[in-house]
Structures are given as structure tokens and as C-alpha cells.
Amino acid sequence: MATHAKPIGVFDSGIGGLTVVKALMRELPHEPIVYFGDTARVPYGSKSKSTIVRFSMENVEFLLRFGVKAIIIACNTSSSWALPTLRRYFKVPIVGVIRPGSRAAVQQTTAKRVGVIGTEATIRSRAYELEIKRLDASIAVFSQSCPLFVPLVESGWLNGAISAQIARTYLAPLKRHRIDALILGCTHYPLLAPVIQRALGPSVTLVDSATQTAAEVKGLLAWHEWLQGSRQRPRYRFFVTDEPDHFARLGQQFLGQAIRSVERVNYR
């Protein structure tokens, strides 16, 4: 099969990466996509670097079976810790969400004060901070891990007093630092955008990596002349390591459309 006809591979620790798939479907509507969500071992954000790297390597190996022409790491935690190792081991082009997200924030901030929120592992990695500083050393970066945000989203508590109070608690230090742009450094967080925006006030722009990542993937494919030529409706395949039904049901919220076939994979 010619490279341009091959699918794009996307992986995430679970379901959140579907927000990136949504952006890819919008930006590149003719590209077939193979999605892999490691729902049996989710979350990655509370785990150590070595485990995150090991799981990410396995995820790339899985996607390579489909002859993917490029791989997108939709997971912020995995992008933060595993990207350099993955690029060293595999020849396929691999795109993470940290650089696109950082670029978008650098474009947004006028006060040159950017906030970053993410899982414990993402924040511990300092990946966003280092990337933003590399793009513009004059920008001050303030980071905060928000370990309860993912379980809040997965519980469906997207609004209400408890979510608001948790958001205010996490975001108070960032507000005090007078940031004017906030990177939502976890694919679950866009679902909490309304409470996050209320906690910070209207002067802060929320930056979500998904759109910028899709644009970067489009650029990469164009540069290699790997863009899908056909105007046909592409095939989308979804693979998970836990129960497919649960993923298909919850996934609609993230993808914004029904998910047809989801297949289960066992690593062993």
C-alpha cells in the first residue's frame, strides 16, 4: 500500500484522546485513523516515568501492526515522558501534544504569563514549561497538577458546587500569578472548561492542544506528501484493552459522535 493511503495511528491511556481524534477528523476528513486506548491500565498520570515509557512503547508496537504512516500521542502524560524514547526506537514519525499546545499558548499570551494544568506525571516532567521557555524565554510559566479532574470527568461531575470548589482550589495559585492563558494539559480537561473558566474569570484564555496538534499532523503529512488522495469516507478503527462497550458509550462525549466498532485487544 502506498504511504499516503495508510492510516494515522493515535494512542492514549484511555478515552480522552478522542478529543484529539475529533480535531483530526475535522482537519483531515479523508484520513483513515486507528485509535488505541489502553483502558485496562488507565490512568498513566499517577504512574512513574519507567511505567509510562514501557506502556507507550507497547502502544506504538501495536499501532505499527496497521502500517500507520504517523503516530499521534494524544495523551499528555505519555507525550511528556515517552516521546524522546519513542523517537529513538521507532522510525515512524511521532507527534506529541506538548509542542503544539505550547505553541498555541505562546501565541495567546500577551501578559507573557502562562499557566499549565495536568496530571501529576505531566507536571512533574516540566515538559510544557521547558517547551514554552524554548519558544520564548521571556514567558513566565506556572504549573499545577490537578489529580482529581480526571476522576471528576469520569464520574460525569462536570458542573455543580463540588467541581467548582475543586477547580477554585487548584487554580487559586495560578490566578494569583495573573496568568492570561492556561494550557489544558490533559485530554479530559476540555470537558471541565466551563468550571475552569469560571474559576479563573473571563480574562484567561483556555488553550487545548487538540486543534493545534491536528494542524501539526496535517503539516507533517503534507511535507512528506503523505496526505490521503481519495475523497472517500475513511475507515475509523478503535481498539481498547478493557471492555469495548463502556468505551463506545462514554466515548461519544469526547468524540462528539457515535462510535461504531470498538475492538478489544489483550496484550498477553
Add this chain to the structure above:
Amino acid sequence: MATHAKPIGVFDSGIGGLTVVKALMRELPHEPIVYFGDTARVPYGSKSKSTIVRFSMENVEFLLRFGVKAIIIACNTSSSWALPTLRRYFKVPIVGVIRPGSRAAVQQTTAKRVGVIGTEATIRSRAYELEIKRLDASIAVFSQSCPLFVPLVESGWLNGAISAQIARTYLAPLKRHRIDALILGCTHYPLLAPVIQRALGPSVTLVDSATQTAAEVKGLLAWHEWLQGSRQRPRYRFFVTDEPDHFARLGQQFLGQAIRSVERVNYR
């Protein structure tokens, strides 16, 4: 090695099972223990039955390498879903936490109205409900999953306004049902006992399976004449699938004492 000299095996999805180890050390101070915490794949409570069973089978296989004389499933989620399958596959005696916890609650309730809280998977299994009904069909059982409790404990938010508000939200239906005993059906929950007690008021007795489980293990070993004869200080070994340091540090809170050697295991 004679059976009585062999260690007891304990497994959990992560760190919480150390509360059961603590009770075992108190009840059976001369028994060597091998603990296995699946910290790379934690939590189990949000996953499906088939995944919980698969992981639990692997955990038992790991413990069998140490020639354990009995296995305790410290994890409520795994006890709820995997125990019947494990007993079918393995000859070693396997003790879960559901029956001991249910017995303790049946002894405690005078109103014959028992509440059960646990992970989504534990509550979905109805394991506690069925066991309590089997022991005393006249007892009414009211169940509630509390998916935010584990992340609250792991964030160290054991007190404060947010924990109190989340506890009140989850427990309000149980309070309305006028329960007088509540099973803490997850090894993390004893750390939230003060906020849970405040949310329910002093008339409700909190029941934690750990002590009752240790008593049941003691009975099992005595019956088989497998109790450790020696009065020596026993060896304790801890194995985890993610970073040992993090486990050793956090684990002190659960075990109530320092954890010396923790070793890492890779399944693949």
C-alpha cells in the same frame, strides 16, 4: 519446606491492601507475608469484570512462585468479581474480604439496615449485598459507589471542606435509609473514616473488613495446622509493578510503619 513455614500471600490492585497486611501482622505476628500490589495497572475499581479477573489470575500466579500456603485478596473489587474463578483454577486456599466484612456488618447492625460503599465495580457486582442476604435475609442493604474517594485519599485530601462535601453527597441516600452500620468496601476508605463518620452522624458504626479478614485467615491456618511454629520475627516482602519508592513512601500511611524492601516486578 513444611507448609506451616511457608508465607501468606496477599495481593491488591495497589497500596490499599496494606491495611489488611497491618491487621494480619497484628493478628498473626509470626507469619511471613509476601505482598503484591499491581501499582502499574491500578485502579481495578473502574474496570470491567473480565479485566479484573485476568489481572487477578496473574497476581495469584505471581504469588504462587513463593510457595504461599494461602492467598488473601485484600482488594474489594477483585474479591467481588474474581474470587469464584480463582477458586476454580487454583488449589491454594484463597480468602477474599467480602465474607468477613459482611459477617462483621451483620454482627453490628441492630436496625437490620446496612449500607455498603465501594468502587463502581464492587457495587455493580452486588457481592456484599448477596453475602449479607445469605447470612441474614431480613437485613436491608443499601449500596453506593464512591468513585472519587480513592483519588481523594491518593491526593492526601483526607479532611477539609471538599472531602466533607463529597462524602455528604455520596452518603446522603444511605443516611435517608437510616442505616446503622456501613461497610467501608474499599481498602482506601478507612483513611476517610473521620469525614465519613461526620457525614453520617455518630449512630452509624463503620465496618472495615481488615480485622475480620485477618481473624478468618487465622482460623483457616489453625484448621489446616498451618500456623507458623517459630516465634521469630518473620520476613515481609513487598512487590509492586510500578516504582517501588513511591509505594514505600505512601505505604507507611496504610501500614502504620515504615516499609523496608520493596521490589519491582515486570509482567512481560
